[in-house]
Amino acid sequence: MSIKALRTLRAIIQQGSFAAAGEKLGLTQAAVSIQIRQLEEQLGVTLFDRVGRNQVLNHDGRVVLERGEQILDMYDQLGHGLGHEGQFKGELLIGAVFSVQTAALGPVLAGLRDRYPQLKIKVMRGMSIDLAERVESGELDAVLITEPQRKILEQYEWTTLECEPFYVVAHKDLPVQSDAEMIRTYPFVRLDPRAWAGTMIDNELRRRGITPDEMMELDSLQAALMMVEQKLGVTVMALGKRKAEYLRQAFSLVPFGDPVIHRNVGVYQRRGHSRKALVQAVIDEYRSL
Template sequence: MSLKTLRTLTAIAQQGSFAAAGEKLGLTQAAVSIQVRQLEDELGARLFDRIGRNQVLNPDGRKVLERAEKILGLYDQLGEGIGSESQYRGELLLGAVFSIQTGGLGLVLARLRERFPHLKIKILRGMSIDLAARVENGELDAVLITEPQQAIRPEFCWQTLESEPFYVVGHKDVPALSDSEILSQYPFVRLDPRAWAGSMIDNELRRRQVQTNEMMELDSLQGALNMVKQNLGVTVMALGKYRSEQLSSEFRLVPFGDPVIYRNIGIYQRRDHARQGLIQVLIDEFTEAFIESSDV
């Protein structure tokens, strides 16, 4: 069997049909069918069952697909970690929370690509708790998240990039009141308490005994901002300097907490990861970007 045949198998699974896989790979449907038949003959097992007009992977096919993906992944990583420049090529898999993706991440990644034009960067979004788990199980190289609230295991490391203050975010027509007055008088759009930032907000509200009129709960910062923009309520979120300056013309921003509470945003990764040198370059670029924004 060849790598080409394994790539055809994965394309069928991704595209959903022999015809769509052929279109993606530049092959006819007949050529795809021949490759599948040859693979089945070599393995001595059928990989697809016909259901109606569709060919669907059967249990043996799913096992082969899983192994094919691992083989192709290892092949694609064959040059990683070899030679001093190898880690600056290939694919860098990052995770980032929403506030980082809408903040200075674009500028930093543009600089990274300019320095390393052969580097492919893939960014996945999610809540900090979920992204941290994906680093721990090896799915991602590093993640830009809120600092973990639990003790960090010795095989992982954390580096803070920025401390973001929390704000009450209200419609631009909300008067200039204190954070507790706004939260007491307006419907509250609550962030998912599973998110580490959400639990920090809830703890501060309980500590100060601020009574809120919860209107809805969302797991999306952008969703919460949209609700506030429609004047459906107010919310609380952490905002870095870049993002707070963006939003200050559209919303009423009032510092939250007494004293104001902050969350640390930084990079979480495995200590012995093969791309540590590249991640350090990413950290350096973020540090430089934050210095530049502070000087403006």
């Protein structure tokens, strides 16, 4: 049984098909199929059932995948932590929502690179719900996101870094009114309700009986700000202290909610993964700002 075959099995599940796994790994679909067939022969079981034209992981396949993930994690950790600063070398894969990337993340990573110059850092961007799934699949070491709006399973952990209030964001030229009046008066640029922050905004609007004049729905805070900048409407978003101070130079910020609602931003990661000490360094750097 080879590590390569276990990686191939994991890639099939992560990518959704044999063909997509092959593209990810630089293999032909036939080579992927051969590796899985050899793995099945070694284990004496089939790992996939054919459903129509699709190959679906069966019970034995799910068990093998779970055990294979443990083996791959242990294999990948063989070189970690060797030597005094060994665990602070190599590559750190993290994700961050837009509001974090454009505020605290830059100074945090700059401080981290000063301390660990041999460290390579890759940052992925996305919505909180998508980034959380990438942690759960093992694709990312940790993510800086909105606190999950669902129960956190025991194999994962959450660390709060900042509590961010929500604001109605409007063009400087618009007269400042209450949050409800501004949303009722001007076209509303809504955040994608799939985003956890978008869900919190929608819940507060319904609770207070505020029906906005929706102009558009966006999944990007940056795009929403561009619409507001062009005087196309107002939007609502959560802002940390640094980001709020910066945006006040160009926009009017009116606290949103009665009382004002907040979201927690922090770090979501798996328990006991190989880069946890390095993620803790990110947390420490963030809190030192």
